[in-house]
Amino acid sequence: MIDCRNDSFLPAVRQQTRALHDQLEELVGLDRLTRSRADYGAALRRFLAVWHPLEKLLEESPLRDDPGLDLPRRLRSRALLADLARLGDPDPAGTAGAGLRAPWSSLDTPRAIGVLYVLEGSTLGGRLICRKLDEDLGITPGSGASFFAGHGPDNAAMWKSFLEWSETALAPGGVAEAVEAACTTFRFFLEAFRTS
Numbered sequence: 001m002i003d004c005r006n007d008s009f010l011p012a013v014r015q016q017t018r019a020l021h022d023q024l025e026e027l028v029g030l031d032r033l034t035r036s037r038a039d040y041g042a043a044l045r046r047f048l049a050v051w052h053p054l055e056k057l058l059e060e061s062p063l064r065d066d067p068g069l070d071l072p073r074r075l076r077s078r079a080l081l082a083d084l085a086r087l088g089d090p091d092p093a094g095t096a097g098a099g100l101r102a103p104w105s106s107l108d109t110p111r112a113i114g115v116l117y118v119l120e121g122s123t124l125g126g127r128l129i130c131r132k133l134d135e136d137l138g139i140t141p142g143s144g145a146s147f148f149a150g151h152g153p154d155n156a157a158m159w160k161s162f163l164e165w166s167e168t169a170l171a172p173g174g175v176a177e178a179v180e181a182a183c184t185t186f187r188f189f190l191e192a193f194r195t196s
């Protein structure tokens, strides 16, 4: 049961997902991620198996046509596919096709906002990950790290515009559902990284 002490999305979702984020950060493991090209490739395949089904749901959700959000610009499965191809993966599209089963069959607006919070928020740690990929493996956004580069120099502006948009798009009655969906999304990632 989600304990929302106020009806504002951001403080509630931050509070409720902090521990899940930290578990995921540890499970992904920055040192493991950049240990070798093979480890990095394996992590990208895991991300794709989760990311692709979630983005498909977002593309079919009411967020698809929201002019204040610009969902297409925020989608990053294609960057994952491109990075895997640059690393020499013979069948990145096959990995996408074999994506894991998402926790929902469709998303209403509050749930979609919760899912997108997790996907967009991952760009915040991306800078750190990109720096380490370059230092440890010599992989740059142009040579296989475009997924973690996120929206590149626009990361901060894209995050800010997402947060501002979410506060208007989410009615107070939808906050608990959105927060629950963000928690479920983090658990979906945890499951994928635990079982592989």
Ligand code: HEM
Residues within 6 Å of the ligand: 014, 021, 024, 025, 026, 028, 029, 030, 117, 118, 119, 120, 121, 122, 123, 124, 125, 126, 128, 129, 189
């Ligand atoms: C090694 C892996 C990871 C590291 C080192 C990492 C690091 C970070 C850091 C440093 C921040 C805070 C940035 C700031 O406040 O400016 C952050 C925020 C965040 N990260 Fe991660 N992260 C990792 C993995 C992930 C993954 C896999 C996801 C989701 C799929 C994720 C989702 C988020 C979210 C949603 C926030 C935003 C929290 C907020 O401020 O509302 N992170 N991460």
